[in-house]
Amino acid sequence: MTFSLTGRTAIVTGAGAGLGAAAARAFAEAGANVLVTDIDADAAACVAREIADAGGRAESAPLDVRSAEQAAAAVTQAAAMGDGSVHILVNNAGAIAPAMFSKMEEEAFRRIIDIHLIGSWVCSKAVLPHLPEDGTGRIINVTSAAGLTGTIGQANYGAAKAGIVGLTKSLAKELARQKVTVNAVAPLAATAMTHKVRTDEKLSSANLARVAMARWAEPEEIAPVFVFFASDAASYVTGQVLPVDGGLVI
Numbered sequence: 001m002t003f004s005l006t007g008r009t010a011i012v013t014g015a016g017a018g019l020g021a022a023a024a025r026a027f028a029e030a031g032a033n034v035l036v037t038d039i040d041a042d043a044a045a046c047v048a049r050e051i052a053d054a055g056g057r058a059e060s061a062p063l064d065v066r067s068a069e070q071a072a073a074a075v076t077q078a079a080a081m082g083d084g085s086v087h088i089l090v091n092n093a094g095a096i097a098p099a100m101f102s103k104m105e106e107e108a109f110r111r112i113i114d115i116h117l118i119g120s121w122v123c124s125k126a127v128l129p130h131l132p133e134d135g136t137g138r139i140i141n142v143t144s145a146a147g148l149t150g151t152i153g154q155a156n157y158g159a160a161k162a163g164i165v166g167l168t169k170s171l172a173k174e175l176a177r178q179k180v181t182v183n184a185v186a187p188l189a190a191t192a193m194t195h196k197v198r199t200d201e202k203l204s205s206a207n208l209a210r211v212a213m214a215r216w217a218e219p220e221e222i223a224p225v226f227v228f229f230a231s232d233a234a235s236y237v238t239g240q241v242l243p244v245d246g247g248l249v250i
């Protein structure tokens with residue numbers, strides 16, 4: 001079946017919660033071996049256990065995406081779950097540190113670039129030697145409307161996410177000769193990251209006013225798009241950024 005991930009091994013970063021956890025569950029449902037990683041090792045272990053209890057194949061590993069050492073260990077662990085390849089990497093881990101530019105400290109700017117942009121680079125670099133060259137290798141990055149159209153109070157996050165768009169397109173061109181596709185998802189969903197903008201009355205209505213469908217998705221509504229990019233169904237799609245955001249970016 002075109003959307004099946006049977007026999008594939010996937011690493012999802014930041015998968016202890018939110019969109020990463022939903023993607024990990026969906027990958028397992030599609031038949032993949034999944035290494036659930038997060039800086040929060042307990043959260044990752046909890047998601048992996050839940051997947052295994054539901055009959056899927058999952059393990060967990062602590063992974064701060066800024067650490068090349070931890071990324072290498074995670075890749076080794078994932079490779080041992082299947083045939084030695086790691087077919088799919090989802091660079092999903094993320095955090096925010098909003099502030100207006102005039103008040104934003106250099107530390108907060110560097111930290112957010114470090115987690116999102118450098119973290120995606122670190123994990124992609126670590127997985128590269130294990131990506132198969134038979135057309136099943138996938139890197140799926142996670143960007144944001146903030147990186148496509150900018151967001152007030154998030155110069156750090158917007159710059160990091162725009163950087164991820166450039167990383168996606170450059171790696172897509174470079175890795176095409178290894179038959180590896182590289183794409184990005186720009187989601188919008190109800191997760192811990194969006195808790196404040198969803199629950200603050202003023203922020204919430206201002207945000208939803210920009211979304212054509214005028215509602216937030218649950219993470220489970222975003223996850224199938226990760227499965228699509230990971231699967232054979234997307235074998236001829238590379239270098240693309242797909243907003244999955246109810247019409248925020250049109």
Ligand SMILES: NC(=O)c1ccc[n+]([C@@H]2O[C@H](COP(=O)([O-])OP(=O)(O)OC[C@H]3O[C@@H](n4cnc5c(N)ncnc54)[C@H](O)[C@@H]3O)[C@@H](O)[C@H]2O)c1
Pocket residue numbers: 013014015016017018019020037038039040043063064065066091092093094095115119142143144145186187188189190191192193194
């Ligand atoms: N939720 C949205 O509407 C939305 C919109 C656009 C983009 N995104 C992006 O989607 C991704 C997932 O976000 P989410 O909404 O699920 O948020 P979330 O806060 O629910 O989950 C983020 C996860 O990343 C982990 N994490 C944080 N720093 C890490 C690090 N250094 N190394 C490894 N893991 C780390 C956290 O522990 C957490 O489990 C992020 O890249 C985010 O920027 C989300």
